[in-house]
Amino acid sequence: MDSEMKSFFETAPPLKERDIISEKLKQFIQNDDTNRRRVVCVTSGGTTVPLEQRCVRYIDNFSSGYRGAASTEYFVKAGYAVIFLYRRGTCQPYSRSLPDNAFLECFEFTHESNIQVRETYSEAVKTAIRDHHAAVERGVLLKLPFTTIFEYLQILQMIAVTTRSLGPHAMFYLAAAVSDFYVPWESMVEHKIQSASGPLDIRLVQVPKMLSVLRKKWAPMAFFISFKLETDIKILLEKADMARKKYEMHAVVANELLTRKEEVVVVTENEKISVHRDKSQAGSDVENPLIELLVGRHSAYIKDSNT
Amino acid sequence: MDSEMKSFFETAPPLKERDIISEKLKQFIQNDDTNRRRVVCVTSGGTTVPLEQRCVRYIDNFSSGYRGAASTEYFVKAGYAVIFLYRRGTCQPYSRSLPDNAFLECFEFTHESNIQVRETYSEAVKTAIRDHHAAVERGVLLKLPFTTIFEYLQILQMIAVTTRSLGPHAMFYLAAAVSDFYVPWESMVEHKIQSASGPLDIRLVQVPKMLSVLRKKWAPMAFFISFKLETDIKILLEKADMARKKYEMHAVVANELLTRKEEVVVVTENEKISVHRDKSQAGSDVENPLIELLVGRHSAYIKDSNT
Numbered sequence: 001m002d003s004e005m006k007s008f009f010e011t012a013p014p015l016k017e018r019d020i021i022s023e024k025l026k027q028f029i030q031n032d033d034t035n036r037r038r039v040v041c042v043t044s045g046g047t048t049v050p051l052e053q054r055c056v057r058y059i060d061n062f063s064s065g066y067r068g069a070a071s072t073e074y075f076v077k078a079g080y081a082v083i084f085l086y087r088r089g090t091c092q093p094y095s096r097s098l099p100d101n102a103f104l105e106c107f108e109f110t111h112e113s114n115i116q117v118r119e120t121y122s123e124a125v126k127t128a129i130r131d132h133h134a135a136v137e138r139g140v141l142l143k144l145p146f147t148t149i150f151e152y153l154q155i156l157q158m159i160a161v162t163t164r165s166l167g168p169h170a171m172f173y174l175a176a177a178v179s180d181f182y183v184p185w186e187s188m189v190e191h192k193i194q195s196a197s198g199p200l201d202i203r204l205v206q207v208p209k210m211l212s213v214l215r216k217k218w219a220p221m222a223f224f225i226s227f228k229l230e231t232d233i234k235i236l237l238e239k240a241d242m243a244r245k246k247y248e249m250h251a252v253v254a255n256e257l258l259t260r261k262e263e264v265v266v267v268t269e270n271e272k273i274s275v276h277r278d279k280s281q282a283g284s285d286v287e288n289p290l291i292e293l294l295v296g297r298h299s300a301y302i303k304d305s306n307t
Numbered sequence: 308m309d310s311e312m313k314s315f316f317e318t319a320p321p322l323k324e325r326d327i328i329s330e331k332l333k334q335f336i337q338n339d340d341t342n343r344r345r346v347v348c349v350t351s352g353g354t355t356v357p358l359e360q361r362c363v364r365y366i367d368n369f370s371s372g373y374r375g376a377a378s379t380e381y382f383v384k385a386g387y388a389v390i391f392l393y394r395r396g397t398c399q400p401y402s403r404s405l406p407d408n409a410f411l412e413c414f415e416f417t418h419e420s421n422i423q424v425r426e427t428y429s430e431a432v433k434t435a436i437r438d439h440h441a442a443v444e445r446g447v448l449l450k451l452p453f454t455t456i457f458e459y460l461q462i463l464q465m466i467a468v469t470t471r472s473l474g475p476h477a478m479f480y481l482a483a484a485v486s487d488f489y490v491p492w493e494s495m496v497e498h499k500i501q502s503a504s505g506p507l508d509i510r511l512v513q514v515p516k517m518l519s520v521l522r523k524k525w526a527p528m529a530f531f532i533s534f535k536l537e538t539d540i541k542i543l544l545e546k547a548d549m550a551r552k553k554y555e556m557h558a559v560v561a562n563e564l565l566t567r568k569e570e571v572v573v574v575t576e577n578e579k580i581s582v583h584r585d586k587s588q589a590g591s592d593v594e595n596p597l598i599e600l601l602v603g604r605h606s607a608y609i610k611d612s613n614t
Contacts, residue, residue: 048367056484056538056564060355060367089396092408100452101399102410107436115436117422129422132411145407177363181507200488200511231363257363 004208009157011184012150021144021155025162028083031139038169038298040080041159043176044068045087047149051183051202058148059204061177065090067260067287068175072141073131074291075173081140083159085152087176088145094132097124097283149179153210160218168305170222171298172214175253177229182207211247223301224249225294231257240267250301251294264290268297311515316464318491319457328451328462332469335390338446345387345476345605348466350483351375352394354456358490358509365455366511368484372397374567374594375482379448380438381598382480388447390466392459394483395452401439404431404590456486460517467525475612477529478605479521482560484536489514518554530608531556532601538564547574557608558601571597575604 015021029039045068046061065086072082072093084093098121099105106121117125135141144159146152163170181204215224226249228240233256240254244267254265264286266273275293277286322328336346352375353368372393379389379400391400405428406412413428424432442448451466453459470477488511522531533556535547540563547561551574561572571593573580582600584593 051366052538056369056536058367058369059358060365062363062365088407092411095410098410100395103402103405103413104399104436104439106410109433109437109440115424115433126416126422129411129414130416133416199513202509202511204507204509206506229363231359 002208002213005210005213008184008208009154012154015151015154018154018158022158022162024142024144025083025158028081028139028142029162029166032081036169037166038080038171038302039083039163039166040075040171040173041083041085041156041163042068042072042075042173043085043152043156043178044072045090046177047087047152047179048147049149049179049182049204059179059181061179063087063090063177065092066096069093069096070285070287071173071175071291074287075295076135076140078291078295080171080295082135082142083163084141084143085155085159085176086143086145088147092132092143093135093141094128098128149182149207152176152178156210156214157218160214160222163222164219167221168223168302170219171294172219172222172224173294174211174224174226178207180207181205209247211243211249215248221305223298225251225253227253227255229255229257229260237265237267237272240265244269251297253290261286266290266293309515309520312517312520315491315515316461319461322458322461325461325465329465329469331449331451332390332465335388335446335449336469336472339388343476344473345478345609346390346470346473347382347387347478347480348390348392348463348470349375349379349382349480350392350459350463350485351379352397353484354394354459354486355454356456356486356489356511366486366488368486370394370397370484372399373403375480376400376403377592377594378480378482378598381594382602383442383447385598385602387478387602389442389449390470391448391450392462392466392483393450393452395454399439399450400442400448401435405435456489456514459483459485463517463521464525467521467529470529471526474528475530475609477526478601479526479529479531479533480601481518481531481533485514487514488512516554518550518556522555528612530605532558532560534560534562536562536564536567544572544574544579547572551576558604560597568593573597573600 045065046063049059051057051059068084068086069091072084075082095102106118106125107115108118110116144155146155183204211226226243226247228236228243230236230239236254236256240252243249244252250268252267254267263274263276266275273293275286275290278284352372353370356366358364358366375391375393376398379391382389402409413425413432414422415425417423451462453462490511518533533550533554535543535550537543537546543561543563547559550556551559557575559574561574570581570583573582580600582593582597585591
């Protein structure tokens with residue numbers, strides 16, 4: 001591990017519940033003792049960067065978590081066990097078709113003082129609850145929440161180390177919007193920044209590029225997919241390919257902020273594959289064909305690794 | 308309105324759904340044509356400050372929205388109609404005793420393919436859904452969501468202007484964590500900030516102090532409560548009192564980050580009243596005695612205004 005990375009981890013606030021998370025991970029992996037089950041770690045939502053040690057203000061990265069949640073459903077359908085590493089409060093698998101504040105919106109009270117699902121949401125609610133519980137009970141969905149960049153990177157490291165025994169059967173699908181700038185914990189002010197007078201200047205330093213370490217040291221055999229989001233389409237594909245080379249990703253999914261629900265481009269060593277949602281189907285999404293494509297590539301990768 | 312404020316509103320991105328919000332507000336106020344019903348605007352959760360026009364990164368203010376949600380319940384109980392101006396995704400009234408991801412956690416599927424509430428959550432779920440729907444149906448709860456500081460201030464202005472006809476019967480209970488620094492929309496970069504090289508320096512300017520304008524121009528007759536949160540207990544009371552004087556608040560609720568669920572201090576012109584939760588009662592909260600105190604003060608204020 002390079003020194004920048006080492007210092008990031010050494011100065012980060014210690015992860016709460018480290019032992020509990022570690023135990024959950026071990027059990028989840030051991031659930032299948034053939035070591036042939038495929039396991040994917042899906043990261044989802046944005047990480048935050050605290051600006052104060054006792055955190056009142058922080059910098060956040062926009063991400064609803066829709067892509068991660070949807071992808072998780074398709075991975076489960078394709079036979080994967082999914083470790084869903086998600087930002088607290090973001091979109092959950094099997095809840096995508098529900099309204100905001102689903103809990104209060106979807107149910108009503110009957111005269112007999114029972115709770116029933118409102119007619120309009122009947123199908124969506126049944127499917128959500130049934131599929132979600134089925135996945136958890138079958139041991140194919142483990143959900144681990146994070147908020148800060150510090151939590152995210154520490155849990156990701158634990159996942160990488162724990163899934164190492166799976167060799168090429170492990171996959172990382174890194175859809176989370178990870179902060180690229182942060183305030184080092186030690187240089188952070190302890191108390192709330194005072195707004196007494198004048199403008200506020202903040203100096204942020206780059207988060208060490210953990211993708212290299214993750215790929216090469218922590219999980220060198222796994223299959224890696226990362227994401228590149230830009231708002232400027234002109235630089236998107238070039239930056240996606242640069243990231244692929246630099247971090248030795250097996251594929252980078254390039255997406256532009258405004259069209260990301262309609263189309264993405266999968267950039268591999270030899271190809272640029274445009275993936276669209278099926279517009280002839282109401283309620284279709286781009287994650288369905290995307291996961292189908294990636295599962296196929298992962299199969300080929302496993303086959304290659306075994307020969 | 309001073310020039311700083313004027314320029315803030317003129318350069319802010321226009322509020323989506325302005326007409327719909329305006330209509331909802333009018334109807335909510337007209338629900339009671341005696342004009343003697345008390346109406347409180349409870350603001351809740353943190354506002355965000357975008358760092359880019361096509362927003363990927365933003366600065367956020369930490370606030371779960373628990374206090375605003377709890378206070379809303381007690382105001383309804385005390386006979387108020389509540390306009391709940393809340394940050395999307397934060398805690399909702401009548402949902403406080405539910406677990407995270409309540410929707411997926413509280414229900415299970417029966418063999419007859421029906422959905423039922425899990426035994427453990429049975430009471431909490433029934434109460435939540437019953438009380439929430441009752442409040443909405445009785446026309447005493449209007450929920451309006453915001454995300455950015457721009458949305459927050461624009462909706463707050465609309466609420467102030469619409470409730471002006473209520474005179475002293477209107478109350479503002481400003482529990483939201485409002486950004487005090489922002490990047491002016493016009494000086495914001497359009498595209499995602501590039502992380503190519505070196506540290507990132509951000510210059511933030513102060514959000515114009517809208518509290519003065521709200522209090523003195525938009526709703527000069529209403530009863531005003533604001534909040535002061537600090538992490539440093541030593542400066543807390545002094546800052547709360549300074550804010551009270553500066554903005555002519557009727558009371559400022561001072562709270563310290565670590566103890567805010569146990570105790571707050573209500574700072575008025577002549578008093579500093581410490582309010583504690585009742586520790587002899589399991590599940591008690593500090594909002595219950597706090598709202599009781601404030602409702603009493605509001606009654607006295609209305610009486611004074613009428614004589």
